[in-house]
Amino acid sequence: MADDADVIVVGGGLAGLVAATEIADAGKRVIVVDQEGEQSLGGQAFWSFGGLFLVDSPEQRRLGIKDSFDLALQDWMATAGFDRDDDRWPKRWAEAYVAFAAGEKRDWLRAMGHRIFPVVGWAERGGYDAMGHGNSVPRFHVTWGTGPGIVEPFERRAREAQNSGRLTFKFRHRVDALSISNGAVDGVSGSILEPSNVERGQSSSRKIVGDFTLRAPAVIVASGGIGGNHDLVRQNWPKRLGEPPKHMISGVPEHVDGRMIGITEAAGARLINRDRMWHYVEGIRNWSPIWPRHGIRILPGPSSMWFDATGKRLPAPLFPGSDTLGQLHYIMSTGYDYSWFVLTQSIIKKEFALSGSEQNPDLTGKSWRMTIKRATNKRAPAPVEAFKKHGADFIVRDNLEDLVAAMNALSGDNLLKLEHIKAQIEARDREMANPYVKDAQVMNIHNARRYIGDRLIRTAKPHRILDPEHGPLIAVKLNILTRKTLGGFETDLDSRVFGNDGQIIRGLYAAGEAAGFGGGGVHGYRSLEGTFLGGCLFSGRNAGRAAAKAV
Numbered sequence: 001m002a003d004d005a006d007v008i009v010v011g012g013g014l015a016g017l018v019a020a021t022e023i024a025d026a027g028k029r030v031i032v033v034d035q036e037g038e039q040s041l042g043g044q045a046f047w048s049f050g051g052l053f054l055v056d057s058p059e060q061r062r063l064g065i066k067d068s069f070d071l072a073l074q075d076w077m078a079t080a081g082f083d084r085d086d087d088r089w090p091k092r093w094a095e096a097y098v099a100f101a102a103g104e105k106r107d108w109l110r111a112m113g114h115r116i117f118p119v120v121g122w123a124e125r126g127g128y129d130a131m132g133h134g135n136s137v138p139r140f141h142v143t144w145g146t147g148p149g150i151v152e153p154f155e156r157r158a159r160e161a162q163n164s165g166r167l168t169f170k171f172r173h174r175v176d177a178l179s180i181s182n183g184a185v186d187g188v189s190g191s192i193l194e195p196s197n198v199e200r201g202q203s204s205s206r207k208i209v210g211d212f213t214l215r216a217p218a219v220i221v222a223s224g225g226i227g228g229n230h231d232l233v234r235q236n237w238p239k240r241l242g243e244p245p246k247h248m249i250s251g252v253p254e255h256v257d258g259r260m261i262g263i264t265e266a267a268g269a270r271l272i273n274r275d276r277m278w279h280y281v282e283g284i285r286n287w288s289p290i291w292p293r294h295g296i297r298i299l300p301g302p303s304s305m306w307f308d309a310t311g312k313r314l315p316a317p318l319f320p321g322s323d324t325l326g327q328l329h330y331i332m333s334t335g336y337d338y339s340w341f342v343l344t345q346s347i348i349k350k351e352f353a354l355s356g357s358e359q360n361p362d363l364t365g366k367s368w369r370m371t372i373k374r375a376t377n378k379r380a381p382a383p384v385e386a387f388k389k390h391g392a393d394f395i396v397r398d399n400l401e402d403l404v405a406a407m408n409a410l411s412g413d414n415l416l417k418l419e420h421i422k423a424q425i426e427a428r429d430r431e432m433a434n435p436y437v438k439d440a441q442v443m444n445i446h447n448a449r450r451y452i453g454d455r456l457i458r459t460a461k462p463h464r465i466l467d468p469e470h471g472p473l474i475a476v477k478l479n480i481l482t483r484k485t486l487g488g489f490e491t492d493l494d495s496r497v498f499g500n501d502g503q504i505i506r507g508l509y510a511a512g513e514a515a516g517f518g519g520g521g522v523h524g525y526r527s528l529e530g531t532f533l534g535g536c537l538f539s540g541r542n543a544g545r546a547a548a549k550a551v
Ligand SMILES: Cc1cc2nc3c(=O)[nH]c(=O)nc-3n(C[C@H](O)[C@H](O)[C@H](O)COP(=O)(O)OP(=O)(O)OC[C@H]3O[C@@H](n4cnc5c(N)ncnc54)[C@H](O)[C@@H]3O)c2cc1C
Pocket: 010, 011, 012, 013, 014, 015, 016, 033, 034, 035, 036, 040, 042, 043, 044, 045, 046, 047, 048, 049, 050, 051, 052, 173, 174, 175, 176, 222, 223, 224, 225, 251, 252, 253, 255, 256, 257, 259, 260, 355, 356, 357, 484, 511, 512, 513, 514, 529, 530, 531, 532, 533, 534, 536
């Protein structure tokens, strides 16, 4: 049987698009199959904040940040905590990826028209020691145009390749099996789903109207992770984090269903680190949902006070923005799967960013006029104010008594005692009298404000939470929000997939979230943030180039 293409790419998300454009640019014929309609091209990346991990960039240097490959690798290794035999390839990927982030990543993107917002964010700040988890310096570079701005260059290249006949899209084609001949993967087969005109990101019908078979000497699996499938998340939930949460919300569309992972495993591919995942603890229910159980992650600045379900302040250094997995671990140990932020209007205005392209019309729409208002406005950005007004998890009150009563009513658990919360807030507020303090969170706030980027748009001027001048008071009920799959198919640096016998499966490649963003888990246990899109770029590029060369 004749081949339909040189390479088949399963998945039209960022990793798939990057791989496909590299293949087409190498002069080969490529087919991209995706179960969703054309309107969802770009997958999760379109919805993303577009944050990218870069090291020693001109943006960092302009802000006086001194970063280096050595510092970034130190942070990465401390954060990843690689400790398994299975971490052999993930570790090699990590070294290669940090070199990419410190090297050609920015210029490669820039040559395609990608641009970066000039204020670099400081995600996952850690708070342990220099060899502990976290970014020693700000490294989160937001794409000017957020998620759509990172998809755009690759979609443009893909459309050019489509026009020249080297790339073919097959939307509403769902792969159900990989075909194997003489031990080599040589194609895919699956179901044609009925046409769908749902809006981008909404769940589409799974009604089958036909079937298909496609042949090619190489297949790249770039089908994303499992975050939209809560059953799979619970099934793979690591014992070290206790029982899986009873209640979770979804930070990803329903097409992030993990189904293709099972299909690829059934073909003999070796899935490693399946118990490593990256879910957030600052999830809020979207009052205007696009996909089922749609949740939004708050990217918090450092000042909100954080209480567990029983009203106890989270221990140091589990402050907002410090250690996502440490917070998840702590929260699950309380026996409840939610927690609370308590803050003021002055804090929400400056410190609440919502992750997602649709929640940041200023950055997504590339509007300088709107973006500058982040620094100058009295109110929070419009989408944050909308959550304050309509969000089921937001409570706004003029005094603490009413606030705590409403928090108890919202959770229904009645665990919060006014005097207990009040004592903790007042103790923290007394630390405001001096510029030097005992309270580690307040110290953290002072430290953050030494970084000009934080002082400008991310960290409120220190003030008393109970100072009415900074009110009203706000409480936010925080849910666990599923997002990223850190484990995946074990691959070498050419993104070639290993089989269960430890040998490369000929013809099979994996990229993006399905490959644990490279190697089967380039992040180890934890992420420094902005590393997922970057992992799709790097692993997609490696897969595309290697597959094009091999065929
Ligand atoms: C709201 C949000 C904010 C984010 N912010 C950031 C950020 O700021 N920085 C960062 O680094 N990362 C961020 N991320 C994460 C990042 O966007 C994703 O990890 C990344 O885009 C995953 O890309 P992918 O190509 O691997 O998979 P996906 O985008 O999931 O694409 C996979 C594609 O494969 C298709 N598919 C699956 N199974 C099949 C099958 N059997 N047959 C055919 N097609 C199939 C799916 O329909 C989908 O189109 C964010 C994610 C979200 C949702």
